Structures are given as C-alpha cells and as structure tokens.
Amino acid sequence: xxxxxxxxxxxxxxxxxxxxxxxxxxxxxxxxxxxxxxxxxxxxxxxxxxxxxxxxxxxxxxxxxxxxxxxxxxxxxxxxxxxxxxxxxxxxxxxxxxxxxxxxxxxxxxxxxxxxxxxxxxxxxxxxxxxxxxxxxxxxxxxxxxxxxxxxxxxxxxxxxxxxxxxxxxxxxxxxxxxxxxxxxxxxxxxxxxxxxxxxxxxxxxxxxxxxxxxxxxxxxxxxxxxxxxxxxxxxxxxxxxxxxxxxxxxxxxxxxxxxxxxxxxxxxxxxxxxxxxxxxxxxxxxxxxxxxxxxxxxxxxxxxxxxxxxxxxxxxxxxxxxxxxxxxxxxxxxxxxxxxxxxxxxxxxxxxxxxxxxxxxxxxxxxxxxxxxxxxxxxxxxxxxxxxxxxxxxxxxxxxxxxxxxxxxxxxxxxxxxxxxxxxxxxxxxxxxxxxxxxxxxxxxxxxxxxxxxxxxxxxxxxxxxxxxxxxxxxxxxxxxxxxxxxxxxxxxxxxxxxxxxxxxxxxxxxxxx
Amino acid sequence: xxxxxxxxxxxxxxxxxxxxxxxxxxxxxxxxxxxxxxxxxxxxxxxxxxxxxxxxxxxxxxxxxxxxxxxxxxxxxxxxxxxxxxxxxxxxxxxxxxxxxxxxxxxxxxxxxxxxxxxxxxxxxxxxxxxxxxxxxxxxxxxxxxxxxxxxxxxxxxxxxxxxxxxxxxxxxxxxxxxxxxxxxxxxxxxxxxxxxxxxxxxxxxxxxxxxxxxxxxxxxxxxxxxxxxxxxxxxxxxxxxxxxxxxxxxxxxxxxxxxxxxxxxxxxxxxxxxxxxxxxxxxxxxxxxxxxxxxxxxxxxxxxxxxxxxxxxxxxxxxxxxxxxxxxxxxxxxxxxxxxxxxxxxxxxxxxxxxxxxxxxxxxxxxxxxxxxxxxxxxxxxxxxxxxxxxxxxxxxxxxxxxxxxxxxxxxxxxxxxxxxxxxxxxxxxxxxxxxxxxxxxxxxxxxxxxxxxxxxx
Numbered sequence: 001x002x003x004x005x006x007x008x009x010x011x012x013x014x015x016x017x018x019x020x021x022x023x024x025x026x027x028x029x030x031x032x033x034x035x036x037x038x039x040x041x042x043x044x045x046x047x048x049x050x051x052x053x054x055x056x057x058x059x060x061x062x063x064x065x066x067x068x069x070x071x072x073x074x075x076x077x078x079x080x081x082x083x084x085x086x087x088x089x090x091x092x093x094x095x096x097x098x099x100x101x102x103x104x105x106x107x108x109x110x111x112x113x114x115x116x117x118x119x120x121x122x123x124x125x126x127x128x129x130x131x132x133x134x135x136x137x138x139x140x141x142x143x144x145x146x147x148x149x150x151x152x153x154x155x156x157x158x159x160x161x162x163x164x165x166x167x168x169x170x171x172x173x174x175x176x177x178x179x180x181x182x183x184x185x186x187x188x189x190x191x192x193x194x195x196x197x198x199x200x201x202x203x204x205x206x207x208x209x210x211x212x213x214x215x216x217x218x219x220x221x222x223x224x225x226x227x228x229x230x231x232x233x234x235x236x237x238x239x240x241x242x243x244x245x246x247x248x249x250x251x252x253x254x255x256x257x258x259x260x261x262x263x264x265x266x267x268x269x270x271x272x273x274x275x276x277x278x279x280x281x282x283x284x285x286x287x288x289x290x291x292x293x294x295x296x297x298x299x300x301x302x303x304x305x306x307x308x309x310x311x312x313x314x315x316x317x318x319x320x321x322x323x324x325x326x327x328x329x330x331x332x333x334x335x336x337x338x339x340x341x342x343x344x345x346x347x348x349x350x351x352x353x354x355x356x357x358x359x360x361x362x363x364x365x366x367x368x369x370x371x372x373x374x375x376x377x378x379x380x381x382x383x384x385x386x387x388x389x390x391x392x393x394x395x396x397x398x399x400x401x402x403x404x405x406x407x408x409x410x411x412x413x414x415x416x417x418x419x420x421x422x423x424x425x426x427x428x429x430x431x432x433x434x435x436x437x438x439x440x441x442x443x444x445x446x447x448x449x450x451x452x453x454x455x456x457x458x459x460x461x462x463x464x465x466x467x468x469x470x471x472x473x474x475x476x477x478x479x480x481x482x483x484x485x486x487x488x489x490x491x492x493x494x495x496x497x498x499x500x501x502x503x504x505x506x507x508x509x510x511x512x513x514x515x
Numbered sequence: 516x517x518x519x520x521x522x523x524x525x526x527x528x529x530x531x532x533x534x535x536x537x538x539x540x541x542x543x544x545x546x547x548x549x550x551x552x553x554x555x556x557x558x559x560x561x562x563x564x565x566x567x568x569x570x571x572x573x574x575x576x577x578x579x580x581x582x583x584x585x586x587x588x589x590x591x592x593x594x595x596x597x598x599x600x601x602x603x604x605x606x607x608x609x610x611x612x613x614x615x616x617x618x619x620x621x622x623x624x625x626x627x628x629x630x631x632x633x634x635x636x637x638x639x640x641x642x643x644x645x646x647x648x649x650x651x652x653x654x655x656x657x658x659x660x661x662x663x664x665x666x667x668x669x670x671x672x673x674x675x676x677x678x679x680x681x682x683x684x685x686x687x688x689x690x691x692x693x694x695x696x697x698x699x700x701x702x703x704x705x706x707x708x709x710x711x712x713x714x715x716x717x718x719x720x721x722x723x724x725x726x727x728x729x730x731x732x733x734x735x736x737x738x739x740x741x742x743x744x745x746x747x748x749x750x751x752x753x754x755x756x757x758x759x760x761x762x763x764x765x766x767x768x769x770x771x772x773x774x775x776x777x778x779x780x781x782x783x784x785x786x787x788x789x790x791x792x793x794x795x796x797x798x799x800x801x802x803x804x805x806x807x808x809x810x811x812x813x814x815x816x817x818x819x820x821x822x823x824x825x826x827x828x829x830x831x832x833x834x835x836x837x838x839x840x841x842x843x844x845x846x847x848x849x850x851x852x853x854x855x856x857x858x859x860x861x862x863x864x865x866x867x868x869x870x871x872x873x874x875x876x877x878x879x880x881x882x883x884x885x886x887x888x889x890x891x892x893x894x895x896x897x898x899x900x901x902x903x904x905x906x907x908x909x910x911x912x913x914x915x916x917x918x919x920x921x922x923x924x925x926x927x928x929x930x931x932x933x934x935x936x937x938x939x940x941x942x943x944x945x946x947x948x949x950x951x952x953x954x955x956x957x958x959x960x961x962x963x964x965x966x967x968x969x970x971x972x973x974x
C-alpha cells in the first residue's frame with residue numbers, strides 16, 4: 001500500500017517533489033517535513049541536542065550532579081553569586097498588603113492637628129490624578145492622626161501609640177520614610193514591589209534569590225510564602241500566587257506557599273502501607289518517565305516538575321520538624337504572645353519564619369492582608385496593629401538574641417501609603433484614607449541595614465517626598481545589595497532583554513541605608 | 516628705571532598696606548572680591564607667553580606677539596595683585612597660606628617685570644639663557660602661587676581629599692595634624708573632627724579668618740578678634756553656637772559663604788560639651804550617648820584554594836556537608852554548612868574538613884552531633900571568623916582552646932549546655948565581639964517581662 005505523502009516513517013520526499021503541484025505547495029510540504037522530523041519520534045538525536053542546549057556545557061561533558069536535577073538555565077556556578085561578601089544570607093519580608101497609613105503609624109506630622117478638617121491645598125497635590133474612589137469628593141479635608149506620637153530610644157524616633165512594641169526597637173530599625181511607587185492600585189503596586197514591574201510575568205524577589213543564591217538547606221524550599229488568615233473585620237485585598245511566581249525563570253523557583261490553617265502542607269505523611277522506601281521507588285519511576293518526556297519534547301518545565309517532586313519528598317521529613325513547636329522554650333511564647341500558638345496568625349507566621357531562618361531557608365515572605373483602610377481607620381487600624389506590632393518586635397528580638405539578626409535581613413513594607421485627606425466623611429472620631437503612591441514608610445533591620453536611622457523626609461502633609469526619595473526599585477536594589485548581589489549584574493536573558501529585578505529603568509542602591 | 520621702581524614699590528607694598536587681620540571698609544572687600552575672578556586673566560596670559568615663544572620657533576610672527584602678551588600679562592598681574600591686597604586688607608584675612616600667596620603674587624609680578632627687561636637681549640640673540648631661565652622661574656612661581664590661592668578658597672586638602680589611597684603616599688601637601696593631647700576624650704573623638712571637616716579651612720593655620728583658629732583646643736578656647744567664642748558651661752553666651760545656629764541665609768552664619776551648615780546632631784554635641792564644661796580631657800559628656808560600637812575588623816582574604824576544587828566537590832557528595840564560597844571572589848573564603856546532614860555530623864566528620872581549614876571563614880555546626888572534643892579540631896581553623904554551635908551538646912569544657920582563633924568575631928552557643936563559668940575564657944579574646952548564649956545556663960531565657968510594652972515618652 002502506498003504510504004501517505006505526509007508520513008515521516010519512510011522516505012517519500014522524492015515522490016512528492018515530482019508531482020505536478022505548484023511550487024508553493026512543494027515548499028510548504030518541505031517545511032512541514034522538517035518540522036515534523038524535528039519534533040518527531042525519530043528525533044532522539046535531536047532530543048539530546050535540545051537537552052544539551054538546555055543543560056549547557058555541563059551535560060555535554062557528562063557532568064550531571066547526582067541526586068538532583070539540574071535547572072535548565074545557566075547553572076548557579078556560572079552565575080557566581082553573591083557578587084561580593086554579603087552582610088545578610090537570608091531575608092524575611094513582612095508584606096503588609098493593602099497599604100499601611102504612614103501618618104498614623106510612623107510619619108509624625110504634628111502640624112496636621114491644627115489643619116484638621118481644612119482642605120488640603122491644591123498645590124500639594126499638583127496634577128496628580130485622583131483615584132476613582134475619591135474623584136467624586138467635593139472636599140479633601142486633612143485628617144490628622146487620631147493617635148498621639150511619642151519619642152523613643154536613643155535616636156528619639158517618633159512612633160505612634162499604635163505601635164508600642166515597634167517603638168521599643170527603634171534603635172535597631174532603619175525606617176525609610178521616603179519610599180515612593182508608581183502604582184495607585186493594589187495589584188500593580190504589589191507586582192511592582194515584588195517583581196519590579198506592574199505587569200505580571202516577571203519573577204518576584206524571592207524567585208530571583210532562589211535562582212541566584214540557591215538554597216542553604218536542601219531539605220526545605222528555598223523560597224517560602226506564608227499567608228496570614230484574614231480577619232473579616234478588615235478590608236482584605238486579594239493576594240494571589242502570581243505575586244510569588246517565578247515568571248520566566250524555572251518554576252522550581254516559585255514561592256512554596258504553606259497553608260495558613262491546619263497542616264502547613266497537606267498529605268505530608270504517607271498513607272498506610274506506603275513507607276519511605278516505596279515512596280522513593282515510586283518517585284524514581286516517575287522521574288524516569290519524566291526524563292523520557294524531557295528527551296522527547298525538551299520542555300524545561302519538566303525539570304522543575306522533577307525538582308518539585310524531589311523537594312516534596314524531602315519536605316515530608318523536614319516540615320513536620322519545622323512546625324513542631326513543642327520544644328520551644330517558654331520564653332518564646334512570652335515574647336510572641338498567645339497568638340503565636342495558633343497556626344495561621346501573623347505571630348505564628350513570624351515564629352515559623354524565625355525557625356525557617358534557623359534552618360537556612362533563603363527567603364520567607366509573610367503576607368498580612370487588611371491594611372486597606374479606606375474607611376473606619378479608628379476602628380480597624382488598632383486591630384491591625386495589635387495583630388502585627390508585637391509579632392514584628394518578637395521576630396526581630398528573637399533573631400537578635402539568638403544571634404541570627406547579623407546575617408538575616410528583615411523588611412516590613414506595604415505596597416503604597418495612604419492619603420492625608422480623608423476619604424469619605426471626616427469626624428473627630430473617624431476618617432478614611434485613600435491609596436497614596438507618592439510617599440510611604442517602610443522599615444528594615446538586620447544584616448546590612450544601618451540601625452537607628454530614619455531616612456528620608458516627606459512634606460508637612462506627608463504627601464510628597466522632599467528629601468532622599470527611595471523608589472521601590474531602589475529599595476529592591478538595596479535589599480539585593482545587602483544579600484551580596486549587584487542588581488545590575490544579576491540578569492537573565494529573556495525576550496531579547498537582559499531582565500533584572502529592578503527593571504530596565506535605572507535604579508540605585510541607597511547607600512544611606514547601609515551599615 | 517621705571518621697572519626697578521615698580522619692583523621696589525611692590526616689595527614694599529605689604530609694609531604700606533599692613534595686613535593687620537582686622538577688617539576694614541566694606542568697599543575694599545567689594546572691590547577686592549573681584550580678585551578671584553580677575554586672577555584668571557593674568558594666569559592665562561602668563562601661560563600663553565612660553566607657548567608663543569616656543570611656537571615662535573616655527574612661526575616668527577608669534578614671537579612678536581609674545582612680547583605684547585608678556586606686557587599685558589605683567590599689567591594684569593599687577594592689577595590683580597592690587598585687588599588681592601584690597602581683599603586681604605578689607606576682610607582681615609591672615610594666616611600662613613595668605614602670606615605665602617601674597618609673596619608668591621609679588622614675586623610673580625617682579626619676575627614678570629624682570630622678564631620684560633631681559634627679553635630684548637634674548638630676542639636680539641645676545642643672551643640665550645637669562646630670559647628662558649627667568650620665564651621658567653615665573654612659571655614655577657605661578658604654579659605655587661595659584662596652588663596657595665586655591666588652598667585659600669577651597670581648603671588645603673582640596674586636591675588630595677579624594678585621592679585614591681595608593682597615591683596618597685605622594686601627597687606631601689595637605690593638612691598636618693598636630694598631636695591631640697587626649698585622644699580618647701569626647702573633644703578629640705567628636706568635637707575636633709567636626710571642626711576639622713567644616714571650619715578649619717577658613718579658621719586654621721593656613722587661613723585665619725577673624726583671627727580665630729579652630730584646629731586645636733587652645734586656639735578654640737582663646738578665640739579670635741571678637742574674643743572667646745566658647746564660654747564654659749554657657750552655650751547660650753558662646754558666640755560659636757550663636758554663629759552656627761543662625762539661619763542659612765544670614766550674613767554671619769557659619770560655616771560662611773553658603774557652605775553646608777553643621778548637622779543638628781553636631782550642634783547638639785558641641786552645645787552639650789560646652790554645657791558640661793568644655794573640657795579637653797573628659798571622656799563623656801552628660802546627656803549625650805553616641806552609640807560607639809567599635810567596628811568589626813575588616814575581613815582578611817584567604818589564600819588560593821583552586822587546586823582543592825575537585826576535592827571540595829567530592830566532599831559534598833561523600834559527606835553531605837558542604838563548603839560553599841562566601842562570594843564570587845575566592846579570596847572571601849568558604850563556609851562549612853552542615854545543615855543538610857546535621858544529626859549525623861560529629862567530631863569525626865569535622866576532622867575530615869581540617870585540610871581545608873585555612874580557607875574556612877565560617878562554620879555552621881548548629882544542631883549537629885559535635886561535642887566538646889571538637890574544640891581541639893576547631894582550634895586549627897585559624898581563619899575562622901564566625902562559628903555557629905547553637906543547639907549542640909557542647910558544655911563549653913575546653914572553650915579556652917578557641918583562643919587560638921585570633922580572627923574569631925562571632926560565636927553562637929545558644930541552646931547548648933554551656934555555663935557562665937565555661938564562657939569565662941572567651942573574655943580574653945579581643946576580637947570576639949559577638950557572643951550569643953541564649954537559653955543556656957549562662958544566659959537563661961528571660962521570663963514574662965517581655966510581655967509588657969514600654970511606657971512612651973521615654974526621653
């Protein structure tokens with residue numbers, strides 16, 4: 001029987017070329033042929049070539065690391081990170097999703113009390129567009145902080161009464177009051193903080209670190225994300241796994257989210273009848289099949305899949321030990337408070353972050369939602385502070401007294417600040433605040449950050465930055481610098497661009513923040 | 516002749532217009548302040564003269580021009596000199612740099628006059644050496660005078676402050692620091708540096724504005740033409756505080772001429788020091804605590820371990836414990852990381868890493884199976900800067916052996932079995948600045964007092 005002309009299992013080329021068909025058709029057929037051969041079953045040779053280009057020189061030399069799959073991107077040895085001796089080896093990022101109001105927390109503006117209910121001068125706002133939420137307002141009355149501020153520590157830093165625990169550690173913190181961003185709404189703002197770009201698709205800070213620095217502990221994920229259980233009283237803005245995605249980097253560098261209620265990882269224990277040996281054999285078999293697929297198709301994500309299976313296997317033993325708090329001394333509970341015994345709370349997550357720091361997890365990001373206080377600031381903000389203030393202090397103190405703060409960087413940040421003018425009605429008892437990108441306050445402490453420093457200044461309305469602005473990109477560049485990475489040199493070629501965390505727009509390490 | 520009379524007049528000028536350090540009429544300063552502006556004209560013209568003379572060897576017309584330019588230069592130089600005198604006389608500036616600059620300028624003017632005298636002989640072919648030699652001297656005088664003038668305006672260390680360190684050995688000019696009698700005092704450590712970096716450029720040995728020098732304690736207390744600037748125990752009456760706290764645009768604000776004002780913290784320190792008695796020897800001043808954490812020593816580079824690279828890789832596969840580079844620079848050293856195999860890592864395994872000891876700068880042995888016997892082995896890791904032993908079973912018996920580690924800066928013994936007694940040998944290790952013994956018998960974990968927030972307003 002005659003073979004179909006498009007069948008690649010036998011040489012039929014010449015017959016087709018002899019046919020009295022238009023040349024265009026012949027060319028198209030020839031193209032189809034080559035493509036089919038490239039991807040076809042008989043492409044084992046080509047599959048190896050694909051793998052070689054994916055694995056780089058190392059695979060061709062036969063130098064494949066036993067016991068673990070190689071990522072299909074420039075190997076870590078080629079990256080040569082950190083570029084210089086780092087001050088911090090690991091980082092913990094406390095992300096206050098929603099945008100904490102700086103005027104009520106850390107940016108002390110005593111003159112605003114006299115401005116209560118006065119309209120904010122138009123000159124301060126300039127030509128900034130109003131958000132859709134406040135554009136309809138006829139007035140923009142100034143809402144001073146409902147809570148008094150006091151000075152603390154040797155540095156005499158002013159801290160609001162809402163943060164009594166943070167106030168105790170001001171001599172250690174580097175408070176940055178002049179952070180500013182470009183985005184006005186949550187999703188693009190968090191994307192900008194995390195990935196350097198308002199649009200999705202770029203890797204986040206944790207993924208860059210996982211890719212560049214790798215893990216210190218093979219048995220735990222390099223990049224862990226902890227979500228805090230939401231409080232229905234608060235205005236919780238969504239966070240999604242897009243925020244800790246690895247973008248164009250291999251997906252094994254994506255953040256591993258531990259669950260915020262019940263077991264941190266589901267199905268850690270093997271079911272009855274399956275012991276570690278059996279599990280291992282099963283995984284080996286799955287890996288073999290995956291590798292075959294990799295040879296045939298060459299999708300680098302297969303490597304990520306293999307790596308994640310391996311990590312899951314190791315986590316079966318390491319995670320139960322990680323979350324077993326029974327051996328914690330009583331002083332831990334005295335420090336963190338009773339909330340820390342309940343999985344899913346911010347205090348528990350902070351304690352877990354400290355334990356992960358001890359065990360060499362490179363980057364932990366904790367999300368605390370609910371800071372989006374568009375209204376009812378006096379009602380909601382105290383709850384938020386009560387949930388977080390003590391835990392932040394506890395985390396920093398715990399790391400410090402255990403000798404880990406020297407080489408751990410702790411960052412506290414939201415995605416933007418909040419307006420000085422009230423959103424909605426303003427009464428002596430209550431007010432709301434809208435999003436505000438032009439200035440907000442963050443702090444950092446630990447390896448590389450200069451203690452007891454307040455950096456940057458905003459104007460008397462806490463609306464514009466008047467001194468030492470720190471754009472979010474510069475903030476990220478500084479974080480990378482503390483971890484020993486030059487943000488300009490740490491790139492990944494994708495879509496014809498040398499991509500980096502700080503985006504193509506120039507960014508500068510803020511030397512004033514460094515120790 | 517005219518030139519001779521002029522030269523003598525120039526030489527006598529400092530006697531005629533005595534620079535007595537007192538300011539005079541304002542118009543003198545107004546006119547005199549054009550000196551730094553006008554000075555560029557003679558400089559340019561003087562430099563042009565040798566250029567024209569040399570180019571004139573190829574183009575004779577240029578040589579004719581050189582004579583004209585020389586005359587212009589001389590006139591401009593004398594004019595500028597007069598402006599300079601008016602400036603110095605009017606503002607009352609004195610100081611060694613001022614007088615050197617003045618004599619340099621006078622010498623330059625006289626030199627130029629001599630050049631004018633000597634030039635016809637050289638042009639005519641009579642003497643071939645006098646004029647070029649004179650011109651050479653004039654160029655050297657110009658270099659020196661202008662350098663002194665620049666030092667007056669910008670400070671003696673203007674050119675050398677940002678010099679790369681390898682070249683600093685060649686910087687013979689620049690500030691000479693007199694020995695400070697009490698180097699540990701508050702004055703020496705915090706007050707004197709403020710004056711050095713902000714004030715001494717105009718109130719120092721080289722330039723003494725207002726007769727006030729701030730480069731030593733005696734001079735500071737002596738004061739200037741307005742009398743003492745520091746009144747002991749009374750910051751309110753001290754003119755120094757007065758001047759540095761004036762608003763930025765004010766004519767008498769110090770540092771003058773729009774230079775960066777002192778930082779509020781610096782002014783506060785000076786005020787507190789004055790209120791405490793303005794002592795040159797006191798180490799502390801009431802009310803001021805400056806966090807004086809002595810900085811850790813900079814890390815030392817380790818030797819080249821590239822020939823061990825294969826063995827290091829091999830150790831990772833056989834042992835599980837890893838030697839990771841601190842950074843891309845091999846000289847930053849290696850970190851011994853045992854976190855993946857901690858329960859199985861004991862003294863015997865540690866001993867296997869001894870051959871890499873000269874390159875290991877940090878050892879993370881937390882929660883491993885090591886014991887007190889490991890101190891013997893660790894004592895041989897001479898380049899160790901940081902040692903993590905938290906969560907191990909060590910009791911501290913034999914901790915004294917670690918005193919061999921002169922570079923050890925950080926030691927973490929949290930949650931081990933050490934006691935206060937066993938930690939005593941560590942006190943003699945001068946570089947060991949960071950010791951942690953949390954939750955041990957030596958430093959029991961604190962009780963419930965951390966639960967209370969601090970009262971506010973603690974200032």
